[in-house]
Amino acid sequence: MRAFSRRHRRQLLLLDERPSLLLALGRFLFRYRSELAPFATATALFMGGAVFHSQEPDAVPWLFAATVGVAALTLTRSFPWNIDRTEERIYAAVGTLIAGGWLTAATALGPSHEPLPLLLLTATVALAVPWWTHRRRRARVRVDRAIQAWPDIAENIGLAGSRVMSAVVDIWGWRARLHLANGQSVADVLSRVPAIESGLGTRPGAVRVEPDPAHAGRFMMRVLAADPHAGAIPWRGPSVQSINHPIELGVFEDAATVRISLLRKHILIGGTTDAGKSGVLNVILGNLAACPDVVLWGIDLKGGMELRPWASCLARLATTPAEAAVLLRDGVRVLDARAEAMSRAGARVWEPTPKAPALVIVVDEYAELVEQAPGAVEAAESIARRGRAVATTLLTANQRPTQKSMGGGALRSQMSVRICLRVRERRDVDLILDRGMLSAGWHAHTLDAPGKFYILGDGHTQPRRARGYLVTDEDVQTTAARYAESRPPLDGLSEGALVEADDVVEGEVVTEPEITLQMALRDAPSDGLSVPELMHFTGMRRTWIYDRLQQYVQDGRAAQVARGRWKSSADD
Numbered sequence: 001m002r003a004f005s006r007r008h009r010r011q012l013l014l015l016d017e018r019p020s021l022l023l024a025l026g027r028f029l030f031r032y033r034s035e036l037a038p039f040a041t042a043t044a045l046f047m048g049g050a051v052f053h054s055q056e057p058d059a060v061p062w063l064f065a066a067t068v069g070v071a072a073l074t075l076t077r078s079f080p081w082n083i084d085r086t087e088e089r090i091y092a093a094v095g096t097l098i099a100g101g102w103l104t105a106a107t108a109l110g111p112s113h114e115p116l117p118l119l120l121l122t123a124t125v126a127l128a129v130p131w132w133t134h135r136r137r138r139a140r141v142r143v144d145r146a147i148q149a150w151p152d153i154a155e156n157i158g159l160a161g162s163r164v165m166s167a168v169v170d171i172w173g174w175r176a177r178l179h180l181a182n183g184q185s186v187a188d189v190l191s192r193v194p195a196i197e198s199g200l201g202t203r204p205g206a207v208r209v210e211p212d213p214a215h216a217g218r219f220m221m222r223v224l225a226a227d228p229h230a231g232a233i234p235w236r237g238p239s240v241q242s243i244n245h246p247i248e249l250g251v252f253e254d255a256a257t258v259r260i261s262l263l264r265k266h267i268l269i270g271g272t273t274d275a276g277k278s279g280v281l282n283v284i285l286g287n288l289a290a291c292p293d294v295v296l297w298g299i300d301l302k303g304g305m306e307l308r309p310w311a312s313c314l315a316r317l318a319t320t321p322a323e324a325a326v327l328l329r330d331g332v333r334v335l336d337a338r339a340e341a342m343s344r345a346g347a348r349v350w351e352p353t354p355k356a357p358a359l360v361i362v363v364d365e366y367a368e369l370v371e372q373a374p375g376a377v378e379a380a381e382s383i384a385r386r387g388r389a390v391a392t393t394l395l396t397a398n399q400r401p402t403q404k405s406m407g408g409g410a411l412r413s414q415m416s417v418r419i420c421l422r423v424r425e426r427r428d429v430d431l432i433l434d435r436g437m438l439s440a441g442w443h444a445h446t447l448d449a450p451g452k453f454y455i456l457g458d459g460h461t462q463p464r465r466a467r468g469y470l471v472t473d474e475d476v477q478t479t480a481a482r483y484a485e486s487r488p489p490l491d492g493l494s495e496g497a498l499v500e501a502d503d504v505v506e507g508e509v510v511t512e513p514e515i516t517l518q519m520a521l522r523d524a525p526s527d528g529l530s531v532p533e534l535m536h537f538t539g540m541r542r543t544w545i546y547d548r549l550q551q552y553v554q555d556g557r558a559a560q561v562a563r564g565r566w567k568s569s570a571d572d
């Protein structure tokens with residue numbers, strides 16, 4: 001009996017707590033205020049018409065003039081609604097004309113005068129349909145509801161006390177700036193992203209959280225209704241014809257284009273196997289190949305696997321540790337010669353032109369260089385330290401950034417553009433981007449598709465998430481073939497620095513592809529080697545090979561042993 005009465009009392013209590021019908025109606029009206037706005041406006045007009053008709057019947061000319069005036073201002077100046085889109089302005093002007101016109105007629109005749117009520121109803125429904133279906137309005141309403149629901153969501157997921165400071169709707173979704181309660185951190189928010197997605201009712205992966213660089217107790221939340229990174233974004237070819245202009249690399253999360261300047265910038269690309277490192281490298285190389293004011297040299301110690309497809313656009317390609325060491329040493333010589341000439345001329349920086357091109361040295365897998373050619377590292381670091389002003393820069397791709405290969409951060413600190421694709425080890429984020437980036441919330445190990453990366457550009461303290469364009473093998477082939485013949489030679493000053501150097505043999509510069517060519521001819525089988533084979537060994541263009549062969553034949557150093565096949569004349 002006692003148990004029954006307790007239950008009974010609890011039921012009575014619950015009944016008491018139930019919101020009253022009025023409260024529920026109020027909540028419904030408030031929640032759907034945007035959808036109900038056309039009916040609220042029609043009701044207000046009806047009542048306004050009744051008041052004006054009985055109290056101010058002489059206001060008719062004023063109301064008419066005000067209606068025309070406001071409609072004209074709306075159309076021409078967006079006033080007083082402050083809307084930027086033409087179609088929205090037209091809608092607002094038409095709505096103003098209809099509402100003002102009806103109010104004027106209701107003031108003159110009375111709101112119940114036939115056919116005014118029917119006209120009001122018809123106009124309300126006709127104007128309500130585009131209002132209800134308008135995408136931007138619906139997006140704004142969704143955001144409003146999410147912001148209202150935030151305190152409850154925050155409480156449920158352990159972020160009680162956090163609040164939305166501001167929110168902006170854009171074409172891909174919305175962004176909000178939030179303030180955390182005392183003692184909460186961005187790391188707490190990051191660990192609750194799936195719970196936030198569930199609370200907001202979005203698809204998984206729709207919510208992105210970024211720290212506010214200015215305040216540890218604030219963060220930015222990005223909610224993507226549509227994901228610009230959902231699919232591969234095809235590359236449309238080079239976007240520049242000079243290194244003086246920023247290249248287009250891909251697309252940020254908010255669908256803005258990623259533009260980076262390569263002029264006087266060392267670039268570090270890092271990412272695990274299949275993260276899309278070659279993709280990013282190819283977008284950059286594709287753009288640089290189209291620039292007649294850049295000379296490209298390449299080092300690829302994985303047998304040229306990565307850079308060989310670009311061989312026709314590379315003035316030099318080193319595929320062995322010895323070749324890499326020579327190439328980097330020459331890079332330093334170019335740098336020194338330029339620096340000296342500039343200091344003589346009192347110039348501050350080397351301005352690249354087709355006659356005085358920039359020199360970009362591409363190093364695929366820098367860790368490999370450190371391991372296989374440790375003697376060359378000093379030259380690479382020297383270029384990293386001193387090369388910017390003389391437009392002699394490094395572009396390195398790293399599958400395995402190690403503490404050792406990054407020189408304890410010395411090399412990284414010179415890299416002004418850092419691109420971090422998906423990494424296998426969480427700590428690699430700090431090696432590629434910067435120390436502390438992992439704990440600050442840049443979780444590159446969670447990037448979920450190839451080509452997605454965080455980019456830390458010159459002058460920015462916070463990385464941004466983006467996806468690179470997808471460059472296919474055919475894109476590489478066609479781009480390399482298209483620009484192969486228009487690649488510039490090095491300027492006279494830089495060439496001169498190499499000629500003056502100690503590897504002069506009887507007045508001729510022996511560069512490392514040339515050494516490879518001579519060795520290949522010397523070691524060729526008795527029926528010689530074909531030009532495509534020699535191109536494969538040296539990584540050089542057909543014309544370059546023919547030039548050298550012609551010269552060697554003249555000098556008696558090589559001979560054509562069969563049709564199209566060559567061998568060294570000296571059988572040593």
Ligand SMILES: Nc1ncnc2c1ncn2[C@@H]1O[C@H](COP(=O)(O)OP(=O)(O)OP(=O)(O)O)[C@@H](O)[C@H]1O
Nearest residue numbers: 232272273274275276277278279450451468469470
């Ligand atoms: N931006 C991109 N968008 C979509 N897919 C991409 C993108 N970049 C690369 N991919 C795809 O991802 C796969 C791996 O790409 P890629 O070869 O560039 O990776 P990687 O990091 O260079 O790998 P590895 O280190 O093994 O050479 C390829 O199948 C490629 O088609």
